[in-house]
Amino acid sequence: TFSQQIILLKDIFFPFRLGFTVATYPWWTILVSSIICLSTMTGLIWFHQTTDYEVLWAPDNTNALQNKLWIEKNYPKDSRLEYIILEAPNVLTKENIIYLFKIDQKLRNVVSSTYNKTYADLCYRTPQKCVSQSILQIWANKESIPDEDIIMGLDSNTIFKDVTKAWNEG
Incomplete structure (x- = not known):
């Protein structure tokens, strides 16, 4: 029993x-x-107690965990990405590209009044230049700054050809 x-x-x-x-x-x-x-x-x-959910759920030495560690090393948490989105029926016109170029110039010339820092001081850098993800990079010089002479001389056909070429090159 x-x-x-x-x-x-x-x-x-x-x-x-x-x-x-x-x-x-x-x-x-x-x-x-x-x-x-x-x-x-x-x-x-x-x-050791951890609250990092990737470490808790992913086994050690997985590609996902290695990729996460690489991202944390190369992209610090205090960095931010900012985007400006230009909307128009056709953004690939000379007028819109020039408008975007003028916005880009204004942003590159901004100086922080609090810290006296410029865009070049604060941007995310590869060893020699600021990283920028813009359509204007198609017409940029070696320092990754859009070239004013090239942009002012663009026409709609050239813009379309250059964008298509850049898209195909990946």
């Missing part, structure tokens, strides 16, 4: 002798119990 099984388990795990020994030597029991607890607690030295 169930009660006999409970009594059998009690006799196996908690024999009379154990209770008698604990009652006879209480201070030794406390000391031995404390030593056992303290010795097993030494494992807490290596305990």
Whole structure:
């Protein structure tokens, strides 16, 4: 029966002798119990708690985790991307490209009044130039700055050909 099984388990795990020994030597029991607890607690030295959900859910040494670590190393958390989206029935007209170029020039010439920093001081850089993701990069010089002479000389056919060529080159 169930009660006999409970009594059998009690006799196996908690024999009379154990209770008698604990009652006879209480201070030794406390000391031995404390030593056992303290010795097993030494494992807490290596305990590390993480709240990073990628590390919690992805196994170690996976491509996803390696890619995440690479992104954290190369793109610091304090960086931001900002975009300006130009809307028009056809953005690939000379007027719209010039308008976008003028906005780009104004942004590149902004100086922070608080920190006295320019766009060139704050932009995300490859070793020698600021990174920019703009259609104007099709007509940029070696410093990644759109070339005013080229942009002012564009016509609709040239714009379309240059954009198509850049798109096909990937």
